[in-house]
Amino acid sequence: MKRGIVSGGAMLVGGLLVTPAIQAHHSFAAAFDETKPVEVKGVMAEIKIENPHSWFYVNVTEPNGTVTRWGFEGNTPTSLIRAGYKRDALKVGDKVTVKGVHARDASAPMGAAREITVEGGPTLIVGPKGAADAQ
Numbered sequence: 001m002k003r004g005i006v007s008g009g010a011m012l013v014g015g016l017l018v019t020p021a022i023q024a025h026h027s028f029a030a031a032f033d034e035t036k037p038v039e040v041k042g043v044m045a046e047i048k049i050e051n052p053h054s055w056f057y058v059n060v061t062e063p064n065g066t067v068t069r070w071g072f073e074g075n076t077p078t079s080l081i082r083a084g085y086k087r088d089a090l091k092v093g094d095k096v097t098v099k100g101v102h103a104r105d106a107s108a109p110m111g112a113a114r115e116i117t118v119e120g121g122p123t124l125i126v127g128p129k130g131a132a133d134a135q
Contacts, residue, residue, distance in 0.1 A: 031073075031103060031104060031112070032073075032101050032102065032103055032104060032111060032112040033101060033102055033103070033104050033106075034101050035101075036101055036102040036106075037099070037100070037101055037102075038098075038099070038100055038101060038102040038111045039097065039098065039099045040058060040060050040070050040097070040098050041060065041095075041096070041097045041098075042058040042059050042060035042061065042070065042095075042096065042098075043058065043059045043093060043094070043095055043096070044056070044057075044058055044090055044091065044092050044093060044094040044095075044096050045057045045058060045059045045069060045092060046092065047090055047091075047092065049077050049080065049087070050077065051076055051077065052076060053073045053074060053075065053076060054073070054074040054075060054076065054077060054080060054126070055071055055072065055073055055074065056071075056072045056074055056090070056098065056113055056116060056126065057069055057070065057071050057072075058070045058072065058096060058098055060109075068109050069109065070098070070109045070110060070111070071109070071110040071111075072098055072100055072110065072111055072112065072113035072116075072126075072127075073110075073111070073112045073113065073127070074112075074113050074126035074127050075126060075127055075128070080126060083124075083125045083126070084124075084125075085124055085125075085126065089118075089122070089124055090116065090118065090124070094118050094119070094121075095118070095119035096116050096117060096118055096119065097116070097117045097119075098111075098113050098115075098116050098117075099113070099114050099115050099116075099117075100112050100113040100114045100115075100127055101114070112127050112128075113126050113127045114126070114127045114128070114129065115127070
């Protein structure tokens with residue numbers, strides 16, 4: 001009887017520890033609007049190749065001179081590597097064009113990246129193909 005209580009308690013605690021990780025991982029459709037393609041040109045400001053998703057931050061200079069920092073979610077590190085991404089493929093300071101889809105919150109300067117093109121360099125596939133690619 002004690003063994004069953006201890007075992008059940010351990011499973012309950014384990015389930016509680018896993019729940020926040022599951023909740024933290026969102027659905028693509030809940031965060032991004034696949035019907036709203038976005039393209040920005042700017043300077044790479046920060047690169048985070050980490051789980052569960054990589055993030056690419058780009059400083060975009062608006063026509064009036066203000067700088068807006070855009071954040072783009074990308075694939076997991078292993079997916080990037082399988083797609084041919086190398087750690088030094090992008091560097092802070094690179095001039096880039098990012099294509100993807102906008103966040104559902106249209107006022108937020110963020111989205112999900114599909115590809116990043118380095119000025120005078122390669123185009124890197126960093127996110128999933130979506131409906132915007134079919135147009």
